[in-house]
Amino acid sequence: MKRIFILSLILTVAQSLYAQDDLMSILDKEKTGPVFTTATFKSTRIINGQSVETIAKKHLDFRISHRFGAVNSGFTNLWGLDEARIRIGLEYGITDRLMVGVGRSSYQKTYDYFAKYKLLRQSNRRFEPVSITAYAGAFTNATPTSPDMKFYNNLERQSYVGQLLIARKFGERFSLQLSPTILHRNKTETTIDENTLYATGIGGRFKLTKRTSFNAEYFYTLKQIGTTYVRDPQYKDCFSMGFDIETGGHVFQLHLSNSRGMIENQFIGATTGSWSKGDIFYGFNISRVFSFDKSTRTTHKK
Missing domain, CATH: 1.20.5 (Single alpha-helices involved in coiled-coils or other helix-helix interfaces)
Incomplete structure (x- = not known):
């Protein structure tokens, strides 16, 4: 016992x-x-299109985007360097997941304003294999209108875009993103171009060194539904490629594209350049982030 x-x-x-x-x-x-994935992309843009990244809370991103003329414009135009279009933008992180932004493009004197919210962050947990960010924006064309131009007021030139950005970082070097998109124009430039366009973007980043990467993106736009054509044939799909260079608080992006437009209603809705014909535009984006978070600055000083 x-x-x-x-x-x-x-x-x-x-x-x-x-x-x-x-x-x-x-x-x-x-x-x-959970261990969340960071730096899927180094900027809020892959090249022209949005990435899943958002600005950190109480941080401001000041962005300058520049596009030169077509490379095939020849010696007299210095292969496009004599021409320039520019966009200046500000993006602010309200929370680590929610950001808002505004911008002004010289082309068509367009104002853009948008919001992005990160719905899901990729992590080591099984049910979080990707990052998903929702993006919504609007564009106001501020150029003069008249009946002779087929536009009676600027409200007719208003455009809207909605995207779901879905990305996954595969290891330390490679990231891939899909961007299903709906773009609506209140009125189009031609009668054979539908007001609402459906597009899908695919973009990627391959890390070359600690501070540089190769980026590329392509936006395919649906040309017809059944036997009905919804796109004017003069408009092409946008393809861009280039390099990201990170220098401390700056991200410098150098790229080539067949679109001179820098916002969705331009590079998705109105790209006319063709790579095969040399309609290639050289450009760059400069991003500088400023912190308004006192606790971060204090920690950094220590």
Whole structure:
């Protein structure tokens, strides 16, 4: 009887110790928590199109985008360098997931304003294999209108865009993103171009060194639904490629594209350049981030 009691006591203690170890293991995992993926892309843009990235809370991103003329414009135009279009923008992080932005493009004197919200962040958990960000924007063309131009007011030239940005970072070097898109124009430039366009963007980043990467993106726009054509044939799909160079608080993007437009209603809705004909435009984006978070600045000083 005594032996049975001692054996039972040993088994009870062993079971208790095992349960305690198992509980500690669970608590350690909960304490560690999920590991979220960072720097899927180095900027809020892949090239022209939006990336899944958002600006950190209380941070302001000042952006300058520049596009020169076509490379095939020849020597007299210095292969496009004599021409320029520019966009200046500001983007602010309201939270680490929600950001808003405004911009002004010299082309068609267009104002753009948008919001992005990160719905899901990629992590080491099974049910979070990708990052998903929702993006919505609007564009106001501020050039003069008249009945002779087929536009009576600027409200007719108003455009809207909605995107779901879905990206995954595969290891430290490669990231890939899909961008299903709906673009609506209140009135189009030609009668054979539908007001609402459906497009899908695919973009990627391949890290070359610690501070440089090769980026590329392509936006395919649906040309016809059944037997009905919804696109004017003069408009082409936008394809761009280039390099990101990170220098401290700056991200410098150099690229080539068949679109001179820098916002969605331009590079998705109105690209006319063709790579095969040399309608290639050289351009760059400069991003400089400023922090208004005092706690971050204090930590940095320490």
